[in-house]
Amino acid sequence: MTQLGGRPTPRSVDVARVAGVSQKTVSRVFNNEQYVSAAVRTRVLEAAEQLGYRLNNAARALASGRTRSIGVVALGTALYGPASLLVGIERAARETGYALRVTNTADSDPAGVAGAVESLLDQGVDGIVISEPIDEGEVSVRVDVPVLVYGAPAAFAGARAVTAGVRADLLARAATEHLLDLGHRTVHHLAGPQRWYSARDRLEGWRAALADRGLPEPSVVEGDWSAASGYEVGRELAADDTVTAVFAANDDMAIGLIRALREARRRVPADVSVVGFDDIPVADFISPRLTTVRQPFDAVAKTGLELLVHAIEKPDADPLPVSDPPVELVVRASTAPPPH
Template identity: 80%
Template sequence: MSGAARQSVSSALPRSVDVAKVAGVSQKTVSRVLNDEPYVSDEVRRRVLEAAEQLGYRLNSAARALASGRTRSIGVVTLGTALFGPASLLMGVERAVRDTGYALRVVNTMEGDTAGIAGAVESLLEQGVDGIVISEPIDEGEVPVRVDVPVLVIGAPAPFAAPHVVTAGVGAGVLASAATDHLLDLGHHTVHHLAGPQRWYAARDRLAGWRTALAARGRPQPPVVEGDWSAASGYSAGRDLAANPALTAVFAANDDMAIGLIRALTEAGRRVPDEVSVVGFDDVPVAAYITPPLTTVRQPFDAVAREGLEMLVHAIEHPLAQPSPAIDPPVELIVRASTSPPPGKPREPSGSTTSYQA
């Protein structure tokens, strides 16, 4: 999996001395205005505030804390959703933050609200956090916000510039390739893909991993069917896929869609796995208890969160040092009874866990 850390340095952010120069006042006067102290005329106050706004200068509790030390708090911006992946990653981040000795502040956002992401970041900066974790799985474009603390971005490109940006990923592409390879190794000529919504970075990565695995073996790439992560969308896609007599294997981008897919295939008289094998993604708790138990890949949420937080804390406490090299966690393929060789080939025992080192 990728997992490697990358660090970048942005141009210098405006300081109070810059505000003083633009406003034509002393730095002490700027401090008085921005701290709402008395003995400053209305005209001077107006000039200072206009200069601060023009330069994008922010006085927040983080700046005030510089005199006495850090606030030892980390903020998290995350999509407000009950979906297994984002929710599990947030839980992993919460556990990892506790281990670092920092306090955690979480702000949830809504899908499709770019301004909400910017507002969430601004809110955390005003609270004086020492670093920010961005766990936004959807491509909302560039976020117009200035950030002056280290940032950890998980599973996606950084949506804005910051003094230090550290990235970590769950390796969805490698996991998807492992799932596809498992089906090809069983003897299936090709594998169909039930993809997630393509605004999600994870869905794009899983689609890319599926394509990579097929291309590496010179296998045809069937048309992609796109769902919305729900079991209902998997069921709808399954009704269409079931009508294809050449279908013998499907890799679904998450377990919920795989479960809906299996239901549709079964209703259409296509037996799983005797006629069609299905692999999911995530290893949700119910995956082991459906009929048949679902073969899937398990995401290393805790390992990624722990490694990412270690890199972020290192950037906070050692701003001039280079980040430590990332350690790729193993890829776990959980083999259960929903996969087997295609019709006409002998079936191997199921119920095992296979680890691949990316």
């Protein structure tokens, strides 16, 4: 071991000795390469932790020509969905051994995405994650590193793009079908702002569920993701006695909607059933407890980062196969069969 500040600094050869493996195996483990069994990987990681070994990313960057960093373009918002996905991306990146460099954009800034991408490219990132949920129009910037896209923003010139997402359309479809299976003749939709890709996906999932059963499609009402907008729209829906079921595009709007219904003496779920979207922490503690669909943020973030790292480290290889994320409907007390 070498000396640093009076303390020995462990090297990969020391980890190999303690783990009883070759130095090449240690390298494979820390580079997340294949052909290493789970038992050997665990042994190497335990030896590294025991010795206090840290991979010298700076040296590896010089040797490989990569910075071991990934840039993330994200909307600067505290909304549950985008914030939870960003946390999931950070966790997944940490597991891959890549550092994250996050650049936030502002709503209604047409140059936000392009400027953020240019800034990250100037920092020499090895890949870019676009977690920008709003349609800001055409993005004119050339990108020569792999790009992971969550949602469906405009394509970048020259980019090797891979896509991942929570498949909000499938989740919305499950929410709508739950209400139809309870016996409701149709389902109203409290939509999110249509500049958001996810709001469009949820709208399409709702429409597809109704179309598959040949059911009428009520007029769509649009909120802005806030509980206040759900409350305002809810006052309109509460005045319509034909409304027996509503799918809200997020839980906050569903909570505002429920308050408006109760103030209008429309019982939930005896008179009107309500399903939300996201499964925010408070959903299980309101009255009635909110039926909702849970977004698999961690699973989607992990899958997406695996796709991106594969594209970075094996540029000539075929993309990894991708399967749809799981659909998890959380049934609680806000849904029931329609009133007789």
